[in-house]
Amino acid sequence: MLKLSYLYLLIAIIFEVIGTTALKYSEQFTRLWPSVLVALCYGAAFYLLALSLRQLNVGVAYAIWSGVGIVCIALIQVMWFRQWLDIPAMAGITLIITGVVVINVFSNTVTH
Numbered sequence: 146m147l148k149l150s151y152l153y154l155l156i157a158i159i160f161e162v163i164g165t166t167a168l169k170y171s172e173q174f175t176r177l178w179p180s181v182l183v184a185l186c187y188g189a190a191f192y193l194l195a196l197s198l199r200q201l202n203v204g205v206a207y208a209i210w211s212g213v214g215i216v217c218i219a220l221i222q223v224m225w226f227r228q229w230l231d232i233p234a235m236a237g238i239t240l241i242i243t244g245v246v247v248i249n250v251f252s253n254t255v256t257h
Contacts, residue, residue, distance in 0.1 A: 150200035157193035158210055160186045162217045169226070202254050212245040 164186030170179035197206050219238050222228045230238070 147200050150197045150206075153193045153197040154201065154206055154210060157190045157197060158213050158217070160190035160193065161210065161214050162221070164190060165214070165218050166221055166225070205248055205252065205254055208248055209245055212241045215241055 164183050167179045167182040167186060170176065171183055172179075174180045174183075194206065194210055216238055219230060219234070223230060
């Protein structure tokens with residue numbers, strides 16, 4: 146069951162990243178189809194995040210969800226939109242990655 150919770154969390158992250166990318170294309174919700182995609186993806190992301198909370202601690206699940214999402218969006222920002230990151234931004238993202246790893250490797254609060 147724990148593996149299924151992590152699968153739900155992974156799929157939630159994917160939907161959140163797609164939704165956030167579509168948010169850029171929605172042009173402040175002035176374009177219909179990207180706006181619809183944002184709503185659908187965010188709805189799916191939150192639903193799957195809620196399913197993952199059956200076994201995962203809410204704080205840990207949210208930290209993983211938001212941290213991995215931030216890293217993925219930063220990579221899309223650089224590779225897709227050609228919006229570069231400066232050294233402080235890269236350092237901060239590295240700290241986020243480190244935090245997610247520390248939680249998953251060393252914390253005893255990963256499940257409840």
